[in-house]
Amino acid sequence: MEGARIVEATARRPDLRFPLPDRFCERLQGVRIESLDRRGKYLIGHLSSGESLIMHLGMSGRFTIEEAAKLRPGGFALAQDCDPKHDHVVFRLKGPRPARVTYNDPRRFGFMDLAGAGKLETCRHFKGMGPEPLGNGFSAAALKAGLKGKTAPIKTALLDQRLVAGLGNIYVCEALYRAGISPRRKAGSVAGKRSDRLYGEIIAVLREAIEAGGSTLRDFAAADGALGYFQHRFDVYGREGENCRACDTPIQRMVQGGRSTFFCSACQR
Secondary structure (H helix, E strand, O other): OOOOEEEEEEEOOOEOOOEOOOOHHHHHOOOEEEEEEEEOOEEEEEEOOOOEEEEEOOOOOEEEEEEHHHOOOOOOOOOOOOOHHHEEEEEEEEOOOOEEEEEEOOOOOOEEEEEOOOOOOOOOOOOOOOOOOOOOOOOHHHHHHHHOOOOOEHHHHHHOOOOOOOOOHHHHHHHHHHHOOOOOOEHHHOOHHHHHHHHHHHHHHHHHHHHOOOOOOOOOOOOOOOOOOHHHHOOOOOOOOOEOOOOOOEOEEEEEOOEEEEEOOOOOO
16 A cells, blocks of 8 residues: 555445544545554554544454456455455555555444544544554563552553553453463552563563464454464463463453453462
């Protein structure tokens, strides 16, 4: 998409999780995508108009990229496992690699928005968002400072995007297990060597997951249809009742903040 021009934008419904911005397709028509970026769990397209296209996949959203050279005569090919009735937004691109990019989302938990020039960091999606976990702004010292004095459980605190951006439920469960920290422990009590260990495991889990292409549990796939493989390395997530790999204690599940938490009661303190 980088460097391509949007020659046609089509919205097949007026809303996703939220209503699409006013004149959404009109504002994208003929605009060049100068660069692509990411912030937390958001994708950002910086546009030649000065605006920024903000995209979030939600639970089941997926972008499918179909290059013109690979399209069937008379039309565009469909992704094998994407039902076209859930193709909600379509971008037709012109550039070095002409293509059609389709946003498919059966549950419609994803959304798209446009931020005006110079208003990206202060818009409602990013205002107050914490540092990127793999960026220079996140460190062991930053984690300690962010957890200090917090009475919420450490699992809940790590999912708060104001502390650190982009950490998801799966990777928090895995990082806490590797660090030997109970998800019930008060966040403010995770200090000293304990927080240093947690910081290191957060970084390690994310890097391993990226290398493995993410985690395909139900319907996740990359834009080229490739599946992730990190789920084969899970130590606790989704393993309720199975034995801990380290001590044979059955993995437990509980709900925290509406999300499933998986942990080993013996290894995590």
